[in-house]
Amino acid sequence: MTSLVEILRSAGKELYKHQLDFVSDVLWLARPRVLLADDVGLGKTIQALLLIKALMETGRVNHVLVVVPRAVVGQWEEELQRFDIPYFLVENPEFPIGHRLYLITLDRAKMPEYLDALSRIRWGLVVVDEAHKIRLGTQRLQLAHACKAAESCLLLTATPHTGDEEDYRFLTSLVDVVVRREKKDVEGYEGRKIFPSIRYWVVQVKASREEAFALYTVLNLLRSADVEPIVRVVVEKRAMSSPASFFKTLGRVVGGRCDEEALEEGELDACIGNVRGWRELAAQAEKFASAPDRKLAALKKLVEVLRGHKILVFTEYATTAEYLFNSLASSCRVVDSGDGFARADCGQLGVMYATSRARGKIDVSREAAALAKSHETALFISTDIMSEGVNLQDFDVVVNYEVVWSPTKHVQRVGRIWRLGQRADPIYVVDMVLKTPGVERDEFEMYLSLLEKLYEISLKALPPQSYGEFEVYEAAEDALRKILEVGSSIFLTEREVYEAAVGGRLEALRRKIEAIIREREKIRWKHKTLVEEGLGAKLGSLSKRQVEPGGGYYVAYVEYLADGAPLYRERVLVRLATPLSRSREMPEALYREAEVSWDAVEEERGGVREDERSAVERKIHTEMWLGGLKSYLENVRVLIPIREPSYRVAYVARARVVGFEMPLGGFDELVWQEVRRSRNIMRTELAAVSCVEAWLGQNGFVVKEDYASVPRPFDMVVIKGGVTYVVEIKGKWVGKREDPISFTANEIDFASRFPDRYIICIAYVDGDRCVELACQPFAQFQKEWVLETVRGIEYKYNARRRQ
Template identity: 30%
Template sequence: MKEPFLPGQRWISRTEPDLGLGTVRQATDRSVTVHFGAAGETRTYASDQAPLRRVEYQAGDTVRDREDRSLVVEAVARRAGLLVYRGGGRELAEADLGDRLAFSDPLQRLLAGDLEEPGAFALRVAALEWQHRRRKSPARGFAGGRVELLPHQLHIASEVAGRLAPRVLLADEVGLGKTIEACLILHRLLLTGRAARVLILLPDSLVHQWFLELYRRFNLWFHIYDEDRCRALEAGGANPFLDDQLVLCGLGLLAGSPERARQALEAGWDLLVVDEAHHLEGAAYALVEALGAAVPSLLLLTATPEQLGVPGHFARLRLLDPHRFPDLDAYLRQADDYRAIADLAAGLLAPEPLPPPQAAALAALLGPDLGARLEESRPEALNALLDRHGTGRAMFRNTRAAVAGFPARIVHLAPLEPSPRDPRLDWLADLLRSTGDKVLLICSTRAQAEAIAQGLKPRVRVKAAVFHEGLTLVQRDRNAAWFAEPGGARILLCSEIGSEGRNFQFAHHLVLYDLPLDPDVLEQRIGRLDRIGQARDVEIHVPYPRGGAHEVLARWYHEGLDAFRTHLHGGRELLERFRDRLAAPGDVEGLVEATRAAREELRARLERGRDRLLELNSFRPGASAALLDELRRLDGDRALEGFLLTLFDRLPVDVEEVGPRTYQLGSMGVLAEALPGLSADGLTVTFDRERALAREELQFLTWDHPLVSGALDLLLGGGGGTSCFGRWPDPKASALYLEAVYVLACAAPPQLHVDRFLPPTPLRVVVDAQGRDLTAALPRALLARSARPAAGQGLLARPEVRQELLPRMLARAGGLAEARAPRLLAKARQDLAAHLDREIERLRALRRVNGGVSEGDIEGLLHQKAALDTHLREARLRLDAIHLVHRG
């Protein structure tokens, strides 16, 4: 029977032993709350399922108190359910034990005769080594997404996730994958422990789509909040937003209710994500402004950052950093300066030698060191120029011009003769009869979408689905899913809400039944099909009656702006310039010609100025090359696949190969609860990224997958392989070997991400009965291959082995491990200093020339460096596993 939880007791987490000793803070019949002082973490568990092990030291053990004073335990007493250790004439209550103490459970299991065979030890050591690599890897959080490995997305995700408290505007052009970038950043922050509570605010129409993207692509289960859920959760008087860590919420719920906004603000978050940020106005803007001021990290997403004009764009930048962007006029003046910087960047990219005036200007901007070696250090100089003088610190915007992989746009203008009945309906019926392909139609209003659906019925027999704001979110998602099915709807009739956020790239026919006045909205419509990954050219159909406003708008877009065939830059500015003439066109030929000339002038101006700098800073292939190579290496690593299959077999999980690198996993009953995602019905998984992308029913198995982390926790936290005994039938071998594995671990708050420098690090030591260090002479593979299962209870029952030989051998092994630890700690501290000193100096250089860095950014890194160094110096060794090998 499990010991009852009492406040003051000390327990250790089986799944997270590196948190150190925990103290029970509160215990009820249903839950227990434990504080891990060394890591600064508090966990609440269900009492009957808590992955905790009672810490109870025995006579002969050495313990330390909170002042780091040692005590050799001579006796143990119990008082009201709590332990008291006695030794050296004093007592130490268990509540006063140091938080960083280790617990030598493997030795106790060994002496008790609780033995496993050598293979279990080998698997445990392999698991520790894989866990070490996984937690230190720069690819952690990026590897597990079911996404294509696109360099422009990885560059932004890596750059943003590497910041202390990222606050950026992700403004890639339509179709380049802002949602994927945000999810990669989010996934990295969650898996490395730098974020735990996340709030995502969206237009109501995108809530379920984000939910599915997060779950299907990243195995993240967010909870959708609406008014009904909030009412149910607050029935007991609690703040409903405290009930879950990961929350998806329609922006309207909070913007429309001061009470809900107050609750969300008081709940506290580590990261706030806001999609379609160009819609933030009035109460919605004030809400995000208040939340953004209280939340350390903020991601704003929009493909059309200037849809509300330059003042609206500036207002979004103010949400990110009001100190950096206090004044619109100053922002506009600074934007003018970017043109000169863009010219210098173009000079560094050109193959010709730099003209003397440009070289002198660059030397003045970059300093004497880089200035003296510009010609031989152009890439370094370009990176420094963009970093210190560009705009990308607060904003990233990849363009289609810089990112390859887009299809062509083929435009079909369809002028129709006017008639009392809408001629577009007959034209649409003919289009559907002439092609068997799927067709996406977007129009302005719900009423129009419904009218088209009714008008099609007597004209053509076709499966049609509608998508508009009059449907519930679930109905919209079902209709979109029906459209996506190969045998489902052939046409989806959308109101304007279908033009944002949705991905319909499986289709390649787009009908623009009417045309919006705003060019940015037009680009949003086209972007539903014209996206990275679109396999065919996009056919854009524009039907319109001759001689009316529709024809004027179609010609203005096609002949004046070239907005159907190409992605338009500066559409908002051009709209403002020609708005009055569009309202009363008069000379249509003159309007088209003037628009064409204005478009060319604007394109040339933008290419010379801020857009060029943003493009260069947002996608630097060299900066993401190392991460991309590592991700590709991990994708092809068959050693990982082999280890996991062995681990699944040990747990046990039924494994059946059903294709190349693809397996059917079967649950063994109770394991279904311990392994996330593995239900009683089983699970089909693949280690192949391309196969996972092509077949959505397959789970993509990487180190980031919760099933893998759950399997590792089950093995390492459950004690498997910690006390093993084997026989080596070799007459030349020594009589007895002790193979011990220690783990050097640093308990630190997760937001510090200490794993970058010192993840839990296994140290293997082998000694013989004479205390000789045989670690190098007897590598793990040799003992794993040579040792055979054997019963060791007889040997361990001998007093001279239990009381003299084994303690002496273990003391020698511990001493050897302790001697190796300082070198590892010194290396970790050197890596820490090199990494953060480099970043601190970079930010100082940035601050001298660019207001995009605040003094708080630098102070935060200095504080982080000092805290990390303190925790690293307090790292401790713990004995994790013992393998005793007898000659036989």
């Protein structure tokens, strides 16, 4: 049976704690049925691939079906190859039987002929990416039957709740466990800032008199028109977004399927095409052909303001994408073009657009990344073919050119850039909204409805606005003018400003958000302490421990089970107490698989006596099972339905740990390297001590016990006003200012007991010169620094400044 640690290492990259925690938890389920609803950008694909590989290589599943949106098939193929998982891409209902993993698009998987063909295989695991698309009343609902029929099912989505409570209940009914972590949870687990800050802008564009009249005309025509309700809504919404561009692009759209499922897939032009033949609209199109487009003008100003950034502009209409490209790149050199795409070089600015028609002709995500790398300012205009599952960390701005159709789309768009691997800080999200005086309902009103909907579903998927600085701009004739700034919109505390800006609706929204925030704290997935306890119990230390070369070791193969069924195995290195000489005895030790460099471990031939095996098993039972894993699994059963967890020691062999030979001359070089390093550390420490001693004297402290580098939880003892204090000195070279400050567990324990009498002095030095010094009681230190546990040969703590 394959080792879990070997599978985790196959990722070829350092995994985050939430990813390790998820995979090592779910493997304890005999038949996993899980909805992984992590926030956008937290690596759901990597977690799914690790779980797939683990279940396949441990022999727990034979056939796997992976269903993904068409836009991310290429990304999944690349990741499957990187993880060395063979697969077959299904492009015809007559696909061959005999492969272990089949990859298919959502579009194909929902079709009857493909569903019939897929039903011939008994699936051990079905994985559905962007699973929020499985909704009641849609053709994709058929995929739910595949999930139900499979032995195990993994659903992936960052937006499990799309605003419809019935759909959400149905989706969660397909699984036994719902796991959701947000970005702030991941940063809490890691004890450091990982994701960039987010600046959230709303750009209000005031319609011109001609645009207002054009919108009024369209709304009047629709009021008496005999059209499908969904067509009426889309046409109304398109006209509200930009009446000028609506009329200018009307002649280029064609009719087609217009229902809720089609709209959710992306471009809405087909609905507009259902009314292009109206004589009344055609007449108005001629009338308003020369009307100014205020929103387009505002976008041009926005690009100027964001010079030097990489900007993604999302629109729901293919004709709008092409219209924006032609308008913004009118004086530029077009370097590539085809059906549904074009790219232009405007010097320091690069402009490109792509719609669904570009699929199969170009790799849209690669082209977007190349555009971002080749120009100082990049502007990529796209429909929602790029909004789900595609990683676009090279961009740092998302612009929503019109109010989006659904909260799900809004969150997914932001997630293209606000994710693991984003290097820019901050990133920007810009919503462009047309405000049209004189009409009873305009795009700004629709925008408020979107905000309300976003926060309504916040218990299941907190929207990006909740994390960032919230600012409202007005597009004046010559510039963008800020009219409102409210700090983090999660709190919306500036009541008077909001009421003055948009009336009482946002005040009600503020109260709703505050209630949501209180409720959210009640449904958190796991606290940091439980995650760390679990990782320690399931995997051991997350860093290598020093294992002394020599004999007296045993390798034990431990197999884990749930309800009697084998799950996975782990290698454990055990050393029993062994006299090495008359003067020295090596104490017992137990090392988990993740803690050992196994290339240095050699199993020895020959059997193991029964008393030796019993001693090894006792140590494993005491230190691993009773010492952590059993209690953790019992605690986590309130979240994950683990049935009858147990383990057995399958095999024990004698072993020795060998040292690696140093190359000729390597020993001397290493010795003097360590000497130079220790001298530099001592010089830095003594410079810090001199700095601290001067500060103590200036602040009325009298030294009673001088600095000494000895094993005690403080460096100095001082008195002030008859009160005794202790001082801990941490010296750092100024060039390592960003590095964490390390403390022993003994130091933190002592400081925690006497937080007002334990003074921490952090000195940054350059040679013998003190550059910066900060001394404060531990009680104050805790407010300004975050402590994170580091496990190694012994526990220690790293401290990082709070952001």
